[in-house]
Amino acid sequence: MLRDSFGRVATDLRVSLTDKCNLRCTYCMPPEGLDWLPNAQLLTADEIVRLVTIGVERLGITEVRYTGGEPLLRRELTDIVARTTALRPRPQVSLTTNGIGLARTADALAAAGLDRVNVSLDTLDRDTFKRLAHRDRLPDVLDGLAAAHRAGLRPVKVNAVLMREINQHEAVPLLRWCLEQGYELRFIEQMPLDAQHGWSRDAMVTADEILALLSASFDLTPDDLEERGSAPAERFLVDGGPARVGVIGSVTRPFCGACDRVRLTADGQIRNCLFAREESDLKAAMRAGATDDELADRWRAAVAGKRPGHGIDDPTFLQPARPMSAIGG
Numbered sequence: 001m002l003r004d005s006f007g008r009v010a011t012d013l014r015v016s017l018t019d020k021c022n023l024r025c026t027y028c029m030p031p032e033g034l035d036w037l038p039n040a041q042l043l044t045a046d047e048i049v050r051l052v053t054i055g056v057e058r059l060g061i062t063e064v065r066y067t068g069g070e071p072l073l074r075r076e077l078t079d080i081v082a083r084t085t086a087l088r089p090r091p092q093v094s095l096t097t098n099g100i101g102l103a104r105t106a107d108a109l110a111a112a113g114l115d116r117v118n119v120s121l122d123t124l125d126r127d128t129f130k131r132l133a134h135r136d137r138l139p140d141v142l143d144g145l146a147a148a149h150r151a152g153l154r155p156v157k158v159n160a161v162l163m164r165e166i167n168q169h170e171a172v173p174l175l176r177w178c179l180e181q182g183y184e185l186r187f188i189e190q191m192p193l194d195a196q197h198g199w200s201r202d203a204m205v206t207a208d209e210i211l212a213l214l215s216a217s218f219d220l221t222p223d224d225l226e227e228r229g230s231a232p233a234e235r236f237l238v239d240g241g242p243a244r245v246g247v248i249g250s251v252t253r254p255f256c257g258a259c260d261r262v263r264l265t266a267d268g269q270i271r272n273c274l275f276a277r278e279e280s281d282l283k284a285a286m287r288a289g290a291t292d293d294e295l296a297d298r299w300r301a302a303v304a305g306k307r308p309g310h311g312i313d314d315p316t317f318l319q320p321a322r323p324m325s326a327i328g329g
């Protein structure tokens, strides 16, 4: 098992398949993009599957989420998903994506055994999308969502980040639209993980504010508080249910005490937390000939040293050197 010194057990593995993305969302990276990792530094598909297999077969990983950057940019994605769903015990396998390209790939991914998708969508307004993401791709995202729903990758989850004076006024329209489409919407507080280090607490729309905005138009009742466990979203029944909305108060309502996540970056580093300051280099060990046992031992040691939480409110808090796109969300 992957147990840390606070007794938490990591069972949820987030694997970044690439640091590249085809959008340039302002809360993630600058309009000109970043210096992407050279291909030789990326794990190959075989290396990814080897490490995921070690995680599932030896270390108790029960859920694997492929992410990025934008994971749909990785050509071997369907193959990687198929090889992951073939593992025993079979892990749950999901994808976090911006949705561009999903219209073309959703059926193949469903056939490969993918269980679910989370699609990022912050606005339904084409001009706002262009302003936020520096690309005119809203129709592609909407097509991708529809394709995922048709392919049975349900519940299709939509992740939205609200920003003051940009899309804050879209909280209610976004929820109304997701309810109509049968998607499950989750609002996520913006975290200090942007490459430009431009995050500020004042600009962040808090979970309390999101709930106040929604409550003006919907009747929200807390749902399954007993069962929340390690799930980051506080879920609410909308107008009595069964439809729900989630609010992820990553900053103001941290859930680190129940965290069950561990991350593998596209260049083969284990990160025990989004905000970890240290990484453990499994790629170098693997390429130097480490056995599966040795890799598992390194991985256990990396998780053992996990800190209690993100410490964003701590005066000594340091934003990680890697931006979100290079960590994997």
Ligand code: SF4
Pocket (backbone or CB within 6 Å): 254, 255, 256, 257, 259, 260, 261, 272, 273, 274, 275, 307, 308, 309, 310
């Ligand atoms: S900030 Fe770190 S410890 Fe807290 S929930 Fe996220 S990954 Fe887990």
